[in-house]
Amino acid sequence: MIRPWRLGLLPWALLGCGARTGLEVRDAGPLPPQCVTDQDCDDRAFCNGAETCQEERCIPGAPLVCLGSTACSTVACDEEARACRTTPATEDRDRDGFRAPRPGTSPGSPDRCGDDCDDDDPEVHPGAVERCNGVDDDCNGIIDDNATLTPTGDAVRVSEAAVAPSGPGGVQWTGSRYGVSYWGYDSGRAHVYFRQIDRTGAPSAMQQQVTTTPNDAFGAALAWNGRVLGAVWQDRRDPSGGYEIYFNRLTPGGRAARARPAHLLRAGLLHQPQHRVDGGGVRAGLAGRARLRGRRGATRCTRSASTPRGGSSSPIRG
Ligand SMILES: [Ca+2]
Ligand SMILES: [Ca+2]
Ligand SMILES: [Ca+2]
Ligand SMILES: [Ca+2]
Numbered sequence: 001m002i003r004p005w006r007l008g009l010l011p012w013a014l015l016g017c018g019a020r021t022g023l024e025v026r027d028a029g030p031l032p033p034q035c036v037t038d039q040d041c042d043d044r045a046f047c048n049g050a051e052t053c054q055e056e057r058c059i060p061g062a063p064l065v066c067l068g069s070t071a072c073s074t075v076a077c078d079e080e081a082r083a084c085r086t087t088p089a090t091e092d093r094d095r096d097g098f099r100a101p102r103p104g105t106s107p108g109s110p111d112r113c114g115d116d117c118d119d120d121d122p123e124v125h126p127g128a129v130e131r132c133n134g135v136d137d138d139c140n141g142i143i144d145d146n147a148t149l150t151p152t153g154d155a156v157r158v159s160e161a162a163v164a165p166s167g168p169g170g171v172q173w174t175g176s177r178y179g180v181s182y183w184g185y186d187s188g189r190a191h192v193y194f195r196q197i198d199r200t201g202a203p204s205a206m207q208q209q210v211t212t213t214p215n216d217a218f219g220a221a222l223a224w225n226g227r228v229l230g231a232v233w234q235d236r237r238d239p240s241g242g243y244e245i246y247f248n249r250l251t252p253g254g255r256a257a258r259a260r261p262a263h264l265l266r267a268g269l270l271h272q273p274q275h276r277v278d279g280g281g282v283r284a285g286l287a288g289r290a291r292l293r294g295r296r297g298a299t300r301c302t303r304s305a306s307t308p309r310g311g312s313s314s315p316i317r318g
Contacts, residue, residue: 033056034053034056034057034058035053035056035057035058036053036056037053038050038051038052038053040053040058041053041058041059045079046064046077046079046082047063047064047077047078047079048060048061048063049061049062049063049064063077064077064084066084066085068084068086071089071111071113072088072089072090072102072111072113072114073086073087073088073089073113074086074087074089075087088113089102089113090102090113090114091119092114092116092119093119093120094116094118094119094120094121094122095122096116096122096123096124096125097125098114098115098116098119098125098126098139099113099114099115099116099119100114100116100119101113101114101115101116101117102114107126107139107141108141115139116139117136117139117141118135118139123137124136124137124138124139125138125139126138126139126140130144130145131144132144132147134199134200135199156197156201156202156203158180158182158195158197158203158207159182159184159193159195159207160206160207162186163182163184163185163186163191163193163207164184164185165184165185166182166183166184166185166193167182167183167184167218168180168181168182169181169182169183169192169218169219169220169221169222169233170219170220170221170222170231171222172222172223172224172229173224174224174229174252175224175226175252176199176252177196177197177198177199177204177252178196178197178198178199179194179196179197179222179224179229179250179252179254180194180195180196180197181193181194181210181219181220181221181222181231181233181254182194182195183217183218183219183220183233189214189215189216190216190217190218191209191210191211191212191213191216191217192209192210192211192217192218192219192220192231192233192235193207193208193209193210194207194208194209194210194220194231194250194254195207195208195254196252196253196254205253205254208253208254208255210231210233210248210250210254210256211233211235213235213236213237214237215235215236215237215239216235216236217233217234217235217236217237218233218234218235218243219231219232219233219234220232220233221233222250228249228250228251228252228257229249229250229251229252229254230247230248230249230250231247231248231249231250232245232246232247233245233246234246
């Protein structure tokens with residue numbers, strides 16, 4: 001190890017060595033220039049501006065400023081286009097010329113940025129011909145404007161054969177389908193069931209068993225908040241009590257958000273059979289499309305005359 005005081009003698013020692021050997025300590029000289037022309041500084045990127053060579057050093061350029069962004073579009077530099085480019089906030093997936101509203105908004109609401117109420121169906125858009133089909137074709141918020149639905153044909157059986165006797169619980173429109181709840185006996189126990197019905201009135205999925213308690217359950221009343229269903233029913237899972245009221249949330253397909261336990265709302269109620277029992281099962285007549293006739297509760301559409309009541313009516317295109 002070299003002691004500190006000896007480090008101070010090192011240059012003198014080196015000079016002495018050089019003096020004896022003839023070697024010289026050379027100056028490194030000026031650094032080579034970083035650039036000669038602007039081209040030497042060009043990083044080939046457009047949006048960060050043009051680099052320049054000033055006094056042999058590269059100077060960054062001024063990034064391109066793109067103005068004009070709004071809630072419904074973003075204006076930003078596009079490297080490929082080498083220019084400012086406007087990107088709308090919403091898409092027009094079905095290419096019908098109308099963009100979808102921003103998530104969380106609906107056609108006609110402020111800052112929606114688009115009025116296509118179904119951006120997956122090119123036949124549905126503002127200004128489209130309103131047809132009698134259970135769909136708001138022209139996106140004015142009204143399904144089948146000025147049409148009168150006249151249910152025809154038979155009701156549709158909702159409960160499956162093994163569930164009987166049974167009774168209705170509730171029905172809610174969930175945006176694209178009906179959600180129907182009911183109760184019924186299977187193997188000597190009453191449970192709450194759920195089934196989806198499409199807009200034509202036909203069951204679109206197998207029934208779901210909502211309650212799994214070992215004792216009887218009846219209901220359920222339904223409410224739709226735009227995302228999930230709220231379901232309330234009564235069962236007597238508590239062996240020391242009577243029938244209590246329980247709540248749970250269901251997906252639009254009828255799956256319970258909580259497997260167990262559902263929320264107990266009120267205890268000690270006696271069972272009051274307010275549901276009408278159809279020994280053959282629950283039956284519901286639901287509005288259907290005009291093109292479906294016969295057994296599936298088909299409908300016939302007519303356009304009402306201008307008089308509020310009692311006016312004549314004529315068929316519209318279905
Ligand atoms: Ca569209
Ligand atoms: Ca559309
Ligand atoms: Ca409409
Ligand atoms: Ca329609």
